[in-house]
Amino acid sequence: MVSLHRTTKIALMVITDLIALPFCFLIAMLLRGGDLKLASHFGPASYILVAVVTIAAFSVSDLYRAVIRFIDQRLLSATGIALGIAISGAYAVTFSIKEENFPRSALAIYWFIVFSYVIASRIGVRTVLRNGHAGQRVAIEVVAIYGAGDAGARLAQAMRNSEEYRPVCFFDDKHALNDRNIGGLRVFNTDRLPEIVDAMCIRSIVIALPSVSPERLRDIMQRLAQAGISTKILSRLVDLADDKATPRDSIRDLKFEDLLGRPPVPPRVDLFARCVSGKAVLVTGAGGSIGAELCRQIATLGPRRLHLLDHSEFALYTIRQELAARFPDLGVDAHLGSVCNADLVERILRAGPIDTIYHAAAYKHVPLVETNIVEGLRNNVLGAQVIAAQAARHGVETCVLISSDKAVRPTNVMGASKRIAELIFQAAAVRHGPGNGMNTTFCMVRFGNVLGSSGSVIPLFQRQIARGGPLTITHPDVSRYFMLIPEAAQLVIQAGAMAKGGDVFVLDMGEPVRIVDLARTLIALSGLTEKTLQNPGGDIEIRYVGLFPGEKLHEELLTDGVVFPSEHPRIMRMKENALRPGVLDTFVTCLMMACETHERTMIEAMVKTIVTEYSPSRPIVEPAAAPVAAAATTTAATAPLAAPQQRLGLIKKFVPFRI
Missing domain, CATH: 3.40.50.720 (NAD(P)-binding Rossmann-like Domain)
Structure with a gap:
């Protein structure tokens, strides 16, 4: 039945309703009159007309466009309202034409009977389809949904029919939702996240907050990192009108851009x-x-x-x-x-x-x-x-x-x-x-x-996680843009x-990101836990190795x-302030000559002469101010680089330090 074409499914539902609805009206007339006398007073055309009007009301409420496996209380309520409007209209018509023989109270009875039929038929078919489909499942991942709003509820419905996921609960920051039941799943406050994850053997959490800001998303990811659970994100809402839609279509792993803490900047x-x-x-x-x-x-x-x-x-x-x-x-x-x-x-x-x-x-x-x-x-x-x-x-x-x-x-x-x-x-x-x-x-x-570039921390951390750790960070407070x-x-x-x-x-x-927060988030995204003094049984340790020579805490x-x-x-x-071109030429020439000596002190001193704000991690002899005349510029720029003594002598004109 699931594999039938969508048009065929709708046709089957309409035909079934066209057969069942006249019987519903017949039952209503029997209940109103107490015997067949009142029911037989009206011919078959009346029963067919009532069924057609009812089916029209069902169509207006989108009952036929809904996927039965995902039908919910909201859709059934809309159907009941549309049916009530149709019956009210029929009541008004019979009153206006002064049809004295028609028992108008039978219409109210008919509403209750038809609404009961809709609930019983749709929920019954939904249960049969879900149970039959569940028997074909092989491996199901137990998941929780972060966000008990509309998106989370719709995702839970889709997951129930999934071959991959079985939702067991919601997590939400709103205390008003704590211990509520949404779509058959209990809502827990995020304060209890580690406890519930262990108790329910939850393997991953799907963040179902489509409109969440990047800053808020990063905070959520850091909180989930403490629970050491794999995290995914709902990239778009499941289209419940499409019975071919699956959670796989809407759930994705977190990407580099989710770690930025800000939306990517679009180009003009x-x-x-x-x-x-x-x-x-x-x-x-x-x-x-x-x-x-x-x-x-x-x-x-x-x-x-x-x-x-x-x-x-x-x-x-x-x-x-x-x-x-x-x-x-x-x-x-x-x-x-x-x-x-x-x-x-x-x-x-x-x-x-x-x-x-x-x-x-x-x-x-x-x-x-x-x-x-x-x-x-x-x-x-x-x-x-x-x-x-x-x-x-x-x-x-x-x-x-x-x-x-x-x-x-x-x-x-x-x-x-x-x-x-x-x-x-x-x-x-x-x-x-x-x-x-x-x-x-x-x-x-x-x-x-640059996230993901060669030499950035992300590939390094990924390799270290693959080896089982530890993740090496130079300092707990180091941060980067x-x-x-x-x-x-x-x-x-x-x-x-x-x-x-x-x-x-x-x-x-935006704001700089702490490297340790990035590391903890990546550990969590890998479905692992951080190994700490409080959690000695964790999977990956974060080890601080000290700042590298020349490394800053904050860029x-x-x-x-x-x-x-x-x-x-x-x-x-x-x-920005710049050097005069002639002066810069001289300094660069001297710097290249200093590189020929391979003397670190001399090279760093020359660098300091060019970039006065340069503050190396090791002390160097501060160069004195170097007045540069035009003639000296020409001499430096054209000086031969062959003789080491000539190189040293020329450099000393501009960087007077002891050799």
Whole structure:
């Protein structure tokens, strides 16, 4: 019966009612008259007319469109009301035509009989269908529903017929609902959540709060984390008019965006395609998490040609194959090599021509860069310098640098290198921007932590959970701003469209998230419990390992620069203080020379000279103020890098410390 076509089911219900309803009216007449005399006074046409009017009332109340397996009290009440209105209308008609022989009180009796028939027939069929369907179930997951509102009640009805789920209770924060019964399920206050979960052997909880705010959702997830139970979420209401709908269609696992504590920021369509559609675009670091997502979103906007540059053969191959499969008509050129190779970058731009560059190539892992400062500085600083110089030389229209929140008052070399890269792009904007009669617009985008990117805490925690723990966190109070990979890519693309030259763009990412809260939520989403002193039998331990060298407890997004609104309401635009281009050239040259010595103290001192707000975790000799004359600038910029003594002597002119 369940597998029959919907139209066939409706036809069967109408035919059954058409047969049963005349008998209901006959019983009403017998009860009214006491014998067959009154009932036989009216011919068959009268009984058929009453049945037709009743069926019309059923149709108005949507009784025939309802799925019998999910029929509920609300629908039966609507049917009773519609039937009452129809009978009242019939009573008025008989009164107006002054039909004295018709027993009007029989109509009231008929209402009770028909309503009893509807309840008995529909509930009876529902019970038979549910019991027959339940016999085919193999493995059913015992679940609770968080939220005893309309959405939760409808979900519980759908679950009762599911082959996967068996709802046993509701949880709700409202004390007024405590110990109430909704749809046959008891409602418990969330204060009793751990107790009830254990008592009823509940395996997972489905959050049925479709209109809940992201902040509230994150609080709920953290509360459920304490109970150590797997959590899912109702993504959309089950359409009960569709008997093919199942809870699986509406329940999903929690995603990265649910952990943000804020709704994702949507892009503005008019900004999105301005620097991409019909243009030749170069993405450096195209094989990385951000670079690859940039390529995917750029490919959807109809670029004339897309150039990929990455020094990782496997990463470049992977994104190239993905784009070829998804966008077979898009012209893609994959270039293998380092962004620090000025000759390679020049060949790419000369062969283009390139209209837009998104510079995503960088080393970003703080601990790795902190222990490999020479390569980190060369890649991040020299790469930015090469891209900026070549973009200006070849007339690229827009050049966007992807920076980091760690560039704000940096305490590590990675953050300082990104701040130097920002200074390089700011200097390029002064030299080669539209305000100087040139046609290249340089801008920067400052990211928070990107959920799901390589090196972010989410993949790390997932691997640690898969191994059975522990989850390693540097400090219980450490917090970070988070954004999604698509948000990051969309921010980069929109920034280029809004840039005026030398701008720094920052996404409004809401409030920072504590890493320990993120860890506990992920443990709960995995259906596990945290192992603590109070719960020694838990599954996963959270272990604090201490802050890494150069790591901050709390990151920042804004410096002391001036903040302006942008064309997007959730993206901020800043103008920050910058070094004079000639001075910066000298300092960068000296920094690269210091890297040749591999002397950490000298390198950090030079970094401190460029980024005065840099505060490394280990003390260094503070460099004195370095007046730079034009002649000295020329000397530094053209000095040979071959002789170590010459390098040291030249650096000491600008960074006078003891060697």
